[in-house]
Amino acid sequence: MLRLHYNLEKVSMGLVVAIIVAASIGGIVEIAPLFTIDETVEIPEDMRPHTPLELAGREIYIREGCYACHSQMVRSLADELDRYGPYSLAAESAYDHPMLWGSKRTGPDLARLGEKYSDDWHTAHLIDPRSVVPASIMPAYPWLMRPLDTEILSDQLAVLATLGVPYGPEMIEAAVADALGQSQPDTDGGDAVRERYGEGVPVRAFDGDPSRLTEMDAVVAYLQALGTLTNAPYATTVELTQ
Template identity: 65%
Template sequence: MAELFHRKIERTAIGFVIAIIAAASVGGIVEIAPLFTIDETVEDAPDLRLYTPLELAGRNIYMREGCYACHSQMVRTLRDEVERYGPYSLAVESRYDHPMLWGSKRTGPDLARIGGKYSDLWHVAHLTDPRSVVPQSNMPSYRWLARNGLRTDDLALHLEAQRRVGVPYTDEMVAYAQLDAIGQADPDSAYAAGVLERYGDATQLSAFDGVESQLTEMDALVAYLQVLGRMTSAPYEQTAAPEEFPDPNDQSEPDPAGDSGG
């Protein structure tokens, strides 16, 4: 019976068009209808801060090097994931991510809560020679990042591009983008205070690669890794997970038995 109905529809052009429109409409409704309730489903996070210019540059390097192909940034609500990685990811955490980097494969561990879990020097050592800190790692080395100077003259343009897609960077943030990148990686510089003023006292100021005399791509990537999971305290307040919100200034040595990088 179904076969006869299908043949009849195929022989009737108008009926076939109507059937296509009906099928497409159902799919469209399923995709579009949830958007009308987005204000009710996305959590409120008044303390959500923006990426600093240095962190945004690190995020661009993270994408350039294809890190998202092996690492996800989304802790699911499954018990084993929460116990391993920390509080499950909230939609609001990705509010200012363009593009989003949730990922779909875990050759290496999820990085949604990696910020503050290890020291800056651990990240530098891991990126320089992964097997020196994680013997079983199959991650490639990124040692050249410590030799590559970070381009800063175009950071204002990157912030402006983000602003055009809805990230609320101010004119002042855009104007001081280059100096803020320098100040975040050199806490003793005259520009460091401006970073805290524009992005909040929770912003980590550090010579991320261990060298203050030169701003490198290693600085930027480590700065980005260290802010993952620290943009807002919402996941720690709206979950039963026992972890506390990570201290942005905590540079304690990592637990060798803990979940390591890829």
């Protein structure tokens, strides 16, 4: 076998063809299952899409490059389950475009971050990470206190709807109002968000000030939603332990 490989290296075109064949086989093995993903990935009945405010926060999370240091995929390894919680299911990312699984962990995995810390903690952490985690090497993001631009939210929901995310016409039309409403508890806007996205959706001033809508509101709302869009991972864990 080694002699065959040695002889093949002497014929440049033969080596190129062999590389293409080997790469093609590997590509097919990885790509082929995606054509049956609709049949193999079952979306849980209680799965909800991100609210407009959470979606805006997700876009800022991508813009700031947070995915470069934080993964969003708990693997089925004992130490990860002990640290982060139930392993990630493919269905949890069914509405994500793009998915943010990642593999780089300069910082901890965030797949189960939702409601683990308070909104005040997240706000302080993003403004000055070392104020709450002295050994942190995360950069500060004080500019997130600036006003949130909601101009293209409706268009974003409309595009995602064409990709299969269950945003109805009413959700798309009310995207800007819902983004504001989710940050204003005890208002008609907040009630409207719950009606469209479910009673379990958190409605509160994520940055601590309900009189304004900031990028901080959006990012904290997104972080608090991670791992909370469905109870399926927790149900799966219970089934496996019984």
